[in-house]
Amino acid sequence: MDFTDHVVVGVDGSSTSIAAAVWARDIARAGHWPLGIVYTQGMAPDVREMLGEGGTLMCVESTLAPALVQASRTAAMVVMASRGQGSTVLPIVDAAAEAVLQEAAGPVVVLPYTTWNTLDRPLVLGLDAERPSPASIRFAVSVAGRTGARLKVIVDDKGQGPDRARLQTVQVLTRVLGSDLPETFDVEVSAHELTDALLAKASEASLTVVGSQHARRSTERERSENRLLLRLSTSPVAVVANTVEAGQADGSATR
Missing domain, CATH: 3.40.50.620 (HUPs)
Structure with missing residues (x-):
């Protein structure tokens, strides 16, 4: 079928x-x-x-x-x-x-086994600005665009400070998305590790999106950070392999 x-x-x-x-x-x-x-x-x-x-x-x-x-x-x-x-x-x-x-x-x-998260909450993208997953970025933007969800991007500052981390995040999103960069989105910089920050925001998310570097490789597809998120998150979690192209999730995001 x-x-x-x-x-x-x-x-x-x-x-x-x-x-x-x-x-x-x-x-x-x-x-x-x-x-x-x-x-x-x-x-x-x-x-x-x-x-x-x-x-x-x-x-x-x-x-x-x-x-x-x-x-x-x-x-x-x-x-x-x-x-x-x-x-x-x-x-x-x-x-x-x-x-x-x-x-x-x-x-x-x-x-997860129990979730009360509804689709009127923001869609949260966990972004590692040093090792970004283009497919997860495109997927999150596509889903947010099609469903009307507010996009919130969460990054950890990696000791560089919130202003520099926020600038780096916008640069990564611009490089990946080009003209498809949303007009409005939120960037939240956390002083904690990315996984901890995502878990802390899980109750506020309609969907949490994370990326993996390689498809069909279990050690990466559900690497330790993603495994912890899958085990503890109270929001639905989307794991997107880095080889997935935007069109697969997008279909016709602009329809």
Whole structure:
């Protein structure tokens, strides 16, 4: 099934995956993306009743992860719960989510076990100005533009002071985005490590976006900083591999 420029979500019947489906439905509506729902056998009536008539359904016979990885090649984003059906309380990110994070070709949004974050809150981009991830920057700007969310960029000052850190941030964004640089956005400089700053702001974010340097490399895709964020964040977290091009998330951001 073709999921080009869809928001694709995996549903296995667990309460966490249903919450992920509701979040995916809401961001798809806000951003005018079509919605694709990948579900396990026996879930179709429940999913259709829950999400109305707007979603495109695809049934898988076994686990969700392989189908979500396949869908990620063309989807605007893939959404999944941090823990699915039958998962124990620990680990916080279960094997299925780990597999998708490691193998997906596009942005992966992981919803924590509990979240009350709504889409009227700012979209937060965590930016390492010394090692920026262009794909995560473009993804965050695209999603914020399509959904109307306020974009907040958080950086740590790395001991150089807030003014210099803010200037460096604007320079990085300008270099990556060029004429697509938003007219308005917020830059917040933290004296703390970036991950700690993102965790502190998680309750205020509709979505937290971070980048990885390489796709299909688990040690980078969910490097230690991202792993900590995924385990502790109360907001949904999007992990975007640096090889993902803007168009995959953008589709038609200016529509």
